[in-house]
Amino acid sequence: MKNTAEYIKELKAGNRRTLAKIITLVESVRPDDTQKAREIIDAVMPNTGKSIRIGVTGVPGVGKSSFIESFGLYLTKNNHKVAALAIDPSSIRTGGSILADKTRMDKLCLEKNAFIRPSPSSGALGGVARKTKEAMLICEAAGFDVIIVETVGVGQSETTAASMVDFFLVLMLAGAGDELQGIKKGILEIADAIVINKSDGDNIKNADIARKEYQNALSLLHHESPLWNPPVLTCSALNSEGIEKIWQTITEYKKIVSASGEFDKKRRKQAIDWMRFLITEEIKERFYNNKKVKEMLPELTLKVEQGLISPSGSVDKLMRETTG
Secondary structure, eight states: OOOHHHHHHHHHTTOHHHHHHHHHHHHOOOHHHHHHHHHHHHHHGGGOSOSEEEEEEEOTTSOHHHHHHHHHHHHHHTTOOEEEEEEOTTHHHHSOSGGGHHHHTHHHHTOTTEEEEOOOOOSSHHHHHHHHHHHHHHHHHTTOSEEEEEEOSOTHHHHHHHTTOSEEEEEEOSSSSOGGGSSOHHHHHHOSEEEEOOOOGGGHHHHHHHHHHHHHHHHTSOOSOTTOOOOEEEOBTTTTBSHHHHHHHHHHHHHHHHHHTHHHHHHHHHHHHHHHHHHHHHHHHHHHHOHHHHHHHHHHHHHHHTTSSOHHHHHHHHHHHHHO
């Protein structure tokens, strides 16, 4: 196995095989792999942060894979290097369907300036998010200037993705029932743009109606940035129509928030939030790996289940015994 210096040198040179191996180290649960991954990430931090990070989510069947492929192909043809990553908490229950996305993006996979990395779940959303965040930094160090983070879950996975990216894009369908009933208000509040996909053929009229409905809904909400009014756009990923407009919207957003200082402020806040998240995760991991906790937890769990001790009482006992 290569040493850390060799990994770093090859990564900075844009070696895709090395990039994939380092992300495998990031995803590993082996302590030695974890340590090596941390050393690499710390060493390449000055080479990160130069990309635009885009989150993409959407309702089931909206065509996320088709959109990302069409969007990615447009970007690579315009001299961008694109990395597509995934957050997949659904695999906790199903074993993970995102692994098929790479095969569905067969054209994008062939592009030398594109990199697609599915992320199977490690059993918790936090774990997946942690690996995706670190994979994002590794891709930036390898020279990718557009990072796409895809969510295939719902609820918390979308909020988690939004907290990791610069621009959060929500894909929706038209003509599939009452569109406004199919999306939570919370998702509208964190969206930087909504895109109605599959705006082609007989669905063009429905897509335009949906666009107006969503635009009206967004006008009632307050966006995080007072300088930005999230637009609702239409596209056809199948026919690669409307893709250029979406990219123009993203670059316009970055230009506006960068000029005001909001872009850098948001990045700094995300870094601090991420540090605090990692502190929480580390404390949790050390707590559950504590020898006394492992000895006491089964008995206390049984007593809580039988009503012999309160949940708060059991927690207090654990903390007193393990922290002194």
